[in-house]
Every structure is written in C-alpha cells, then in structure tokens.
Amino acid sequence: xxxxxxxxxxxxxxxxxxxxxxxxxxxxxxxxxxxxxxxxxxxxxxxxxxxxxxxxxxxxxxx
Numbered sequence: 001x002x003x004x005x006x007x008x009x010x011x012x013x014x015x016x017x018x019x020x021x022x023x024x025x026x027x028x029x030x031x032x033x034x035x036x037x038x039x040x041x042x043x044x045x046x047x048x049x050x051x052x053x054x055x056x057x058x059x060x061x062x063x
Contacts, residue, residue, distance in 0.1 A: 009059045016052040017041060025056060 013022045025033035037049050
C-alpha cells in the first residue's frame with residue numbers, strides 16, 4: 001500500500017469536515033479538538049470525528 005501525501009490527507013480530512021481547516025485542531029489535545037468539532041458541526045457522528053482525528057494524527061506524524 002502506498003503512503004499518502006500530506007496533501008492527500010488534508011483532502012481526506014476535508015471530505016469529513018470542510019468548513020474548517022485541520023490547522024484549527026492540529027495543536028489541540030484530543031478532547032479540545034472533539035469539543036471544537038462538536039460545536040462547529042453541531043454534534044456530528046462520533047465515528048466521523050474519530051476518522052477525522054485519525055487523519056489529523058497522520059498529518060502530525062508527517063510534519
């Protein structure tokens with residue numbers, strides 16, 4: 001399996017939540033990121049938030 005690039009991961013993150021940037025939660029603790037997403041997107045599905053935060057974590061590891 002090929003590694004995804006940062007650009008691909010950012011695009012994937014935007015597929016989950018496109019009204020904000022991953023950079024808004026990049027430096028947050030997980031609980032803070034969840035609170036931000038819950039407020040910004042009116043309590044979205046938990047699985048969607050989990051998937052989004054996994055993508056953000058992958059981006060963090062690449063930086």
